Amino acid sequence: MTRTARAAYPRAVIKDRSESRSGLDTSLRKSGAGHHNWGSLADEHTLEAAALEDDQLEEQVGEISTTVEDTNSSRSISPAHGKPDMVRSTSGMSEEELQKARQFRKNAFKNPGDIDLSAIARTSAAVVGSPTQGDGMLHKPAVSDNMNPLF
Structure with a gap:
């Protein structure tokens, strides 16, 4: 197909998707085998x-390695002095402890020079769950549902 003078303009050639942008012939084959040619x-055989x-x-x-492991089976594989396993407490915090932890977290940032991040982390159990009705943390939405035409 021949190109007109306008179609041979460099911007037109760049936008022409039938032409290779790099200028190389896309029909070249690597004449290879295996993945991606x-x-x-x-060399295949x-x-x-x-x-x-x-x-x-x-x-x-x-x-060979399994037979070597069998002869040394009397030796302990695990290290003698490893990290102790993390043990979770089975008992939850009492209501009084939760209240103290919540109060501590409310006042934690009031003294800017006296921030104890480890204490804040230890009190995270107080705010893990959803707030209860008695906490006063639930607020009614500012916009009523009657004013929203989508519902």
């Missing part, structure tokens, strides 16, 4: 044979 068909040989070698090494 990389490699060579001549050699590569497959090497892969099978590697698999057999890994199986042999795996068999």
Whole structure:
């Protein structure tokens, strides 16, 4: 197809999706094998044979390592001095403790030079759940549902 003078303008060529933007021929093939056409068909047999040989070698090494582990089974595998497991308290905080924790969290940032982040973290159990009705934290919406035409 021939181009007119207007179609040969550089901006028109850039926008033309039928032309390669890099200027290279898109029909070039890498004449290869395998994923994304990389490699060579001549090397395919050699590569497959090497892969099978590697698999057999890994199986042999795996068999040897399992026999070595069996002879040393009397030795402990886990380290002697590891971190102790985290133990969660089965009992929850009492209502009095929750109230104290909430009060502490309300006043935590009032003294700017005296912020104790670890104490704030320890009192996080007080605000974990949804607020109850008695907390006074539930507020009615400012706009009533009657004024909203979508509902």
